[in-house]
Amino acid sequence: MGLFDLFRGDKGETMTPHLAFAVSMIYMMAADGEFQNEEVGHLLSVLGGESENGVISVGYNNRQLLDKAFKYAQKHSVQDFIQQAAPVLTEAQKICILTNLADSLLADGKIHPAEQRMFDYILAGFHVSEQIFRPYFQVLAIKNDRSVFTNQNHPYNSPGHSVDLTKMN
Numbered sequence: 325m326g327l328f329d330l331f332r333g334d335k336g337e338t339m340t341p342h343l344a345f346a347v348s349m350i351y352m353m354a355a356d357g358e359f360q361n362e363e364v365g366h367l368l369s370v371l372g373g374e375s376e377n378g379v380i381s382v383g384y385n386n387r388q389l390l391d392k393a394f395k396y397a398q399k400h401s402v403q404d405f406i407q408q409a410a411p412v413l414t415e416a417q418k419i420c421i422l423t424n425l426a427d428s429l430l431a432d433g434k435i436h437p438a439e440q441r442m443f444d445y446i447l448a449g450f451h452v453s454e455q456i457f458r459p460y461f462q463v464l465a466i467k468n469d470r471s472v473f474t475n476q477n478h479p480y481n482s483p484g485h486s487v488d489l490t491k492m493n
Contacts, residue, residue: 341417344409345424346371346393348446351402352425356436366428402442406449418450423460430468462487 349370353363371386396405413421425446429439447457466487472478479485 339408339412341413342389343392343396344405344413345417345421346389347396347405348409348421348425349428350393350397351405351446352428352439352442354397355439355442357438360431362431363428366424366431370424402445406446410450413450418452419457419460422447422450422452422457423464426457426461426464427468430464433468459487459489463489 346367349367353359353367367390371390400408410418422443425443429435429443447454466472466480469478469480472480475481
């Protein structure tokens with residue numbers, strides 16, 4: 325322990341996979357400078373929000389996680405986050421985080437350039453190539469593009485269109 329560690333305020337901030345998940349979602353939501361309702365709803369739903377009369381609220385344990393995640397994100401750069409998170413995450417946890425980030429990114433129907441840069445930075449920081457992640461992204465793009473129901477000429481509706489899921493292992 326260093327002489328000035330008592331004043332750093334980082335006591336008890338051990339990076340865990342669950343904290344990394346919540347923090348990454350907050351960084352993605354903040355990337356474009358505004359928190360969209362769709363993004364907040366997605367964050368609450370993926371953290372296990374509880375629904376009461378149609379209103380999503382966060383349970384006690386997840387509220388603590390969310391509080392820690394917001395405090396962490398306020399104090400640490402994304403670079404610090406990547407350095408601390410990447411080593412504690414399994415490949416499955418990285419893919420889980422990245423798919424949730426991509427889903428959040430696509431939730432409001434438009435991808436802001438700052439969100440795309442944030443996603444690309446985390447993708448690279450987690451050492452996951454675009455080639456490996458592409459099938460996951462394509463599935464999420466289809467999931468979030470409801471115009472496939474209203475536009476028969478949509479490229480996804482083309483005969484023979486498919487996502488190569490054989491690369492998802």
